[in-house]
Amino acid sequence: xxxxxxxxxxxxxxxxxxxxxxxxxxxxxxxxxxxxxxxxxxxxxxxxxxxxxxxxxxxxxxxxxxxxxxxxxxxxxxxxxxxxxxxxxxxxxxxxxxxxxxxxxxxxxxxxxxxxxxxxxxxxxxxxxxxxxxxxxxxxxxxxxxxxxxxxxxxxxxxxxxxxxxxxxxxxxxxxxxxxxxxxxxxxxxxxxxxxxxxxxxxxxxxxxxxxxxxxxxxxxxxxxxxx
Numbered sequence: 001x002x003x004x005x006x007x008x009x010x011x012x013x014x015x016x017x018x019x020x021x022x023x024x025x026x027x028x029x030x031x032x033x034x035x036x037x038x039x040x041x042x043x044x045x046x047x048x049x050x051x052x053x054x055x056x057x058x059x060x061x062x063x064x065x066x067x068x069x070x071x072x073x074x075x076x077x078x079x080x081x082x083x084x085x086x087x088x089x090x091x092x093x094x095x096x097x098x099x100x101x102x103x104x105x106x107x108x109x110x111x112x113x114x115x116x117x118x119x120x121x122x123x124x125x126x127x128x129x130x131x132x133x134x135x136x137x138x139x140x141x142x143x144x145x146x147x148x149x150x151x152x153x154x155x156x157x158x159x160x161x162x163x164x165x166x167x168x169x170x171x172x173x174x175x176x177x178x179x180x181x182x183x184x185x186x187x188x189x190x191x192x193x194x195x196x197x198x199x200x201x202x203x204x205x206x207x208x209x210x211x212x213x214x215x216x217x218x219x220x221x222x223x224x225x226x227x228x
Contacts, residue, residue, distance in 0.1 A: 024155045026110075026148035033129040033144065035151050038107035042163050046172050049075040049101040051165035053191055055158060072176045072191065075101040083154055084118070085146075092118050093147045106162065110151055115143045180216050184223040189216055 024037040041048040053070060056079060070077040078098040084091065096112040113129040129147070132140050167187050174181050175192045184192070189208065193216070196208035206218040217225040 022148065022152045024152050026113075026144065026151055031130050032111060033113050035110040035148075035155065036108065037155060037159070038105045039159050039163060041101065041104055041106060043166065045075060045101045045104065046169055047165075047167060048106050048162065049077075050167055050169050050175075050187070050191055051162045052099055052101065052106060053077055054167065054187055055162050055165070057190060057195055059158075072178075081154075083150055085150065090118055091143070091146075092116050093143075093150060095151070106159065108155065108159075110155070113147060113151075115147070180214075180223060180226050182223050182225070185221060186218065189223060 024035050026033055026035045028034075049072070053072075056068065056077060068077075068079040076099070078096065080094060080096050082092050082094045084093065092115075094114045094116065095110050098109045098111075100107055115127045115129070116125070127140065127143065129144065132144070134141050134144075168185065169175070169188060169191075171181060171184050171188050171192075174184070175188060178192055180189050180192050193210060193214070196216070197211050198209045200207045200209070204219065205224065208216040208218070210216075213228070215227040216223055217227075
């Protein structure tokens with residue numbers, strides 16, 4: 001999978017007015033609210049990026065709708081996410097997440113944060129954090145504080161799971177080229193071609209079909225054939 005992506009900042013921005021529990025604080029830079037962080041890779045950079053890609057695929061219901069874009073050669077990925085306190089929450093928060101693996105670290109940038117009421121008629125439809133004026137409307141600080149907590153928890157959970165994952169990637173060059181070759185695992189195929197359109201199985205093999213018309217055949221968990 002290839003695509004253009006905005007570069008991610010590798011430095012951690014200065015913290016301001018945060019609680020001791022927040023590892024990745026939400027801060028205001030100019031008119032924008034952002035959250036950044038970086039952690040050292042526990043394994044090699046390819047494995048870390050592969051784990052990040054797979055995590056996002058597995059936790060991103062609609063990759064097209066959420067603008068999932070990646071550049072495997074640069075080990076960068078970005079997409080839009082929506083989080084809330086739970087199904088019963090009266091509001092959701094959406095944001096854009098950029099992530100990159102470089103110089104032995106995995107770094108992220110959360111930006112373009114928005115708040116939207118859910119299930120009720122609110123006083124606003126969608127509120128962009130970057131357009132808020134807390135001097136004129138201090139009541140909006142509630143939304144900033146709530147998202148700060150949710151975002152910090154979300155990123156801590158995400159990075160912990162990514163860094164603790166131990167996947168096997170033995171065909172990295174083919175993944176970068178977006179090619180599927182015999183002997184690849186399911187994870188390697190997902191990294192090279194993305195999530196399949198459909199999956200069919202019989203007693204002998206599993207077949208993944210893609211929008212392009214390509215069909216990937218697996219036996220015992222490894223690729224045995226590809227029809228383009």
